[in-house]
Amino acid sequence: MKKAMKIGLVFALIxxxxxxxxxxxxxxxxxxxxxxxxxxxxxxxxxxxxAQVLLEEMGYDVTVTSVSAAAMWQGIGAGAADAHLxxxxxxxxxxxxxxxxxxxxxxxxxxEGARIGLLVPTYVDIDTVEEIEANADRFDNxxxxxxxxxxxxxxxxxxxxxxxxxxxxxxxGSDATMVAExxxxxxxxxxxxxxxxxxxxxxxxxxxxxxxxxxxxxxxEETVSxxxxxxxxxxxxxxxxxxxxxxxxPDEVASLMLMxxxxxxxYDNAKQWVADNRSVVEAWLPN
Numbered sequence: 186m187k188k189a190m191k192i193g194l195v196f197a198l199i200x201x202x203x204x205x206x207x208x209x210x211x212x213x214x215x216x217x218x219x220x221x222x223x224x225x226x227x228x229x230x231x232x233x234x235x236a237q238v239l240l241e242e243m244g245y246d247v248t249v250t251s252v253s254a255a256a257m258w259q260g261i262g263a264g265a266a267d268a269h270l271x272x273x274x275x276x277x278x279x280x281x282x283x284x285x286x287x288x289x290x291x292x293x294x295x296x297e298g299a300r301i302g303l304l305v306p307t308y309v310d311i312d313t314v315e316e317i318e319a320n321a322d323r324f325d326n327x328x329x330x331x332x333x334x335x336x337x338x339x340x341x342x343x344x345x346x347x348x349x350x351x352x353x354x355x356x357x358g359s360d361a362t363m364v365a366e367x368x369x370x371x372x373x374x375x376x377x378x379x380x381x382x383x384x385x386x387x388x389x390x391x392x393x394x395x396x397x398x399x400x401x402x403x404x405x406e407e408t409v410s411x412x413x414x415x416x417x418x419x420x421x422x423x424x425x426x427x428x429x430x431x432x433x434x435p436d437e438v439a440s441l442m443l444m445x446x447x448x449x450x451x452y453d454n455a456k457q458w459v460a461d462n463r464s465v466v467e468a469w470l471p472n
Contacts, residue, residue, distance in 0.1 A: 216246040219424055220266040222257045223249060224332075226360050227386045228409070229271040231441040232295065234455035236270055236411075236431065239466060243423060255281065255334040261414050262288035267421075268413045268428060270295060273382075276404030277301055277336035288415050292429040294408035296384070296438065301337050302395045302403040303328065303344070304381030306371055313397040314348050321352035323376040329366045330380045333357045337380050344402040367391065384435045386442045423471045430469040437465065 219240055223233035237247045252260065258278065260266045262285025272278055272291055282291070303314055311320060317328075328345075330338050341355050358366075363379050364387055370377035371391050378396070379387075387393065411428040418425045444454040459466055 218246045220248045222269045227442045232270040234451045253334040264414045270411045272410040272412045292411045295431045296409040299407045301382045304393045307392040426471045
């Protein structure tokens with residue numbers, strides 16, 4: 186009797202172990218999670234959602250979160266998120282980099298030929314930042330800006346000091362509110378000056394020109410790069426390799442910005458753009 190009980194117990198253990206082994210062998214490993222931060226600027230929205238689409242193709246579970254420019258840099262520097270694709274360097278985000286560089290890594294440029302400055306419609310007959318002061322009343326004594334945490338806003342405050350624009354006020358807002366105010370003034374051929382950067386959808390929508398900045402307060406041409414938190418290269422090397430390979434031209438990003446401006450979900454538009462530009466994105470994917 187005892188022998189039979191022992192045999193039964195051994196058999197039960199064997200069956201149990203076999204079931205556990207089969208279950209373990211059949212279970213799929215959960216995908217690694219990647220969190221991307223981004224700021225609500227047209228080019229950065231486009232880049233972030235293209236990155237999400239391609240990282241998901243690579244098998245990652247991707248979360249994207251919209252934050253301010255300052256929070257974006259602080260989040261990566263503190264290791265609270267994994268990456269962003271919006272480092273305007275060396276000028277626009279230089280201060281953010283100096284505050285967070287110990288906790289992150291800047292990758293290769295994903296876009297070249299970027300710039301910032303003050304933009305006016307081409308029908309406005311001034312050509313320099315300094316001339317704003319003498320025509321302040323025609324601009325309703327204001328420069329239409331974006332979110333207060335942006336490096337472009339600080340550069341504009343500096344320009345107000347350097348060029349003695351004592352009669353104008355820099356108005357805070359967002360990318361969307363700036364474009365809306367520009368569109369309203371443009372439709373009525375009113376004078377308006379806005380904070381601007383290239384690439385941006387408004388350059389395709391309106392005939393605009395940058396005001397000359399002889400003191401180079403807004404700097405010269407810049408690059409845009411991805412930034413990753415310390416440790417990501419060791420933990421998810423394929424993610425870093427992909428982000429380091431990500432590179433597109435102003436015309437390529439402009440085509441997606443136009444799609445987003447015409448409507449639809451940015452993620453769905455990014456999927457369509459990736460499908461239409463397969464030969465471009467294949468070069469970004471790890472071997």
